[in-house]
Amino acid sequence: MESYLAELNDAQRAPVLQKDGAMIVIAGAGSGKTRVLTYRIAYLMSKGVDAFNILSLTFTNKAAREMKTRIAKIVGNSEAKNLWMGTFHSIFAKMLRFEADKLGYPSNFTIYDTQDSQRLISAIIKEMGLDKDVYKYKQVYSRISSYKNSLITVKAYFQNPELMEADAMSKKPRLGEIYREYVDRCFKAGAMDFDDLLLKTNELLNRFPEVLQKYQNRFRYILVDEYQDTNHSQYLIVKALSDKFQNICVVGDDAQSIYAFRGANINNILNFQKDYDNVQMYRLEQNYRSSKNIVEAANSIIEKNKTRLEKVVWTANENGPRIVVNRLLTDGEEGRFVAGSIFENRMEHQMKNGDFAILYRTNAQSRAMEDALRKKDIPYRIYGGLSFYQRKEIKDVLSYLRLVINPKDEEALKRVINYPARGIGQTTIDRLTIAANHYKRSIYEIIENLDRIDLKINRGTKTKLENFINMVKSFQIMNETADAFTIAETVAKKTGLLQELKKDGTPEGIAKIENIEELLNGIRDFVEEQKELADVTGSLTEFLEDVALATDMDKDSGDDDRVALMTIHLAKGLEFPFVYIVGMEEDLFPSAMSMSTRSELEEERRLFYVALTRAEKKAFLTYTQSRYRWGKLVDAEPSRFIEEIDDKYLDFMIPQDDYKYKPLIDTDIFGEVDKSKFRQTKPSSGTPPPSHKPTEEQLQKLRKLRPATSPGNSASAGEVIKLMAGDEVEHMRFGKGKVLSIEGAGQDKKAEIDFETGGIKKLLLKFAKLKLLN
DNA sequence: ACCGTGCCTATTTTT
């Protein structure tokens, strides 16, 4: 049972074995912190702590899922299922649904995403007749967001002359009014935004001592991952919940704090020791991920920061090759170089596409990379950016579904009341909005009572409105008996959404139809799984919540073999053998927006630290001489971060003394040209790192570091694995089981499986991620 | 009320 303890080094074992009390684990990059968290939870359970009494907060839902799976392997699936594990937002959304009535919210409240919030704010600014160039909705949104994250409610705002003055000084004296209106409108719509999920949790715990007690008693052991990225609101929640038992374990790395821009407070981790009695501090300093060269280069960067906790990350790994630095003429060339280099390295070292990542500072940089990869037929996957659920056609379908659950949802209603066009124009909507504000009701309620209010809306339009309402109602009735998939399918057809796209006929329209179909498939998959889980109910509500809080990282579209493209922020917590950090230029990285203060610049530096430490084997830094920005070719200068790394860790592909100015070779026709030109590297001072081909042994080691899922035979999405009755399989959620029978064929192939813990279930093979065991 | 054209602005990062 406790054999897993042997898999830990001494530093890792210590925090695992301390059962009670407050502790902080400062975990350097790649030092195995997830392992510590996982085993700590397993250990607690082995010492008799009930899974129901453990709360574990992670940064992404994906991290939570993976940890749960690993824990399930140790303690068994049925036990692991009872753990509360997830992001702050998802855990407390769940809690708020239980307690919603206390705060005056319906338990089926909507969660507004950033887009919904911004649209609403935009509408409010317009309604108030304010100048949209002064009151920029994005700015207003982030201002309101930061108030909420600091627990400054509307009331608190108006009691604080300093804040009001500050806003007045920045020429926005009416910001408070916008804030108030925004909050009112959200409440009226039965909606919470992302920040509300934390703010309202605080309110709940503060205002209702019996609720606080209930959850304090429930969550006797609390673990928080990525503690350096918690904001004030999250900090207070953790503090309140852990106050009674003080069994709290936080894990983090101040050197990897990269979310100050959205309110994360690095002091939460720096001051943790003052917040609790007898805090034990542990340090994980051995890096298992990266080569010595990378670890040391990263150390040399982070040393430039002043605010940090003392810690020395070291590794016993081999030296590894130096970090390659290359300059290209334009961003197009940069893309071609990276694609070419990936192609070569993949051959030379016999790696998979999935072993490569391209990291950038801003999403806009992905385009040049995509173009180049596509030309070379290298499969890739972009994470982040416009996520699937934010696409217009998807949000349209989801908006109808949201209305089914919560017809007061104003943003959803405004989105689809006239899409597809049904003759309800802006004038009508304006009148309804004014009436809704006047009567302090939702627009939906106004429409329901049209006959009782005189709104100068003509007969024809009234009929159209009634038809719309009746359609939504028919979906609601359906929702009482049918499952989410059936409803979603009906919505797509009956609202005319699909028809609208079909008749447009353009390639974009077709792509949109395919996206909607993908969404429907996803819902069907979701329903299949939910139906078999006894503890989950109202699946449409559940689905919408999942969607609202899903990130791009969460929906892994199978682990098919693709190069990963993402921002550095998204890459936190991940690792790849080969990492390309592109756009290493002043004003881009560090960003022009983040160079005015020391702390901003330090955050950029930590971001670079995070980027570099994602690499296991080899890292590449590229920059250009000019790059397309805002549609114009703009001159660029190499990033100061390149200079900050000691030369002995770098391998310049261009004359080093000259690296700022002239290209060594004309890269215009790279790809056609003799690539030996690129091989030449200037011998630089210091010990030349062995730049060798990895031995088979080393490759094996590399592979061992990869998540266990990659080499296995688990099926990726869409690919139906070959199964026969009698096969032993494993399911991510349900654990081990035996195939009883197979039915259907092709895409509809299903298997009846007897799971050890969950009983007999029928799964659609196309979606069920099954792993063959025998 | 709808649709098309042309203009303007955006690029920092995300739950």
Next chain:
DNA sequence: TAGGCACGGT
């Protein structure tokens, strides 16, 4: 460069 939005014509 591209997508979103406003305005004007029908």
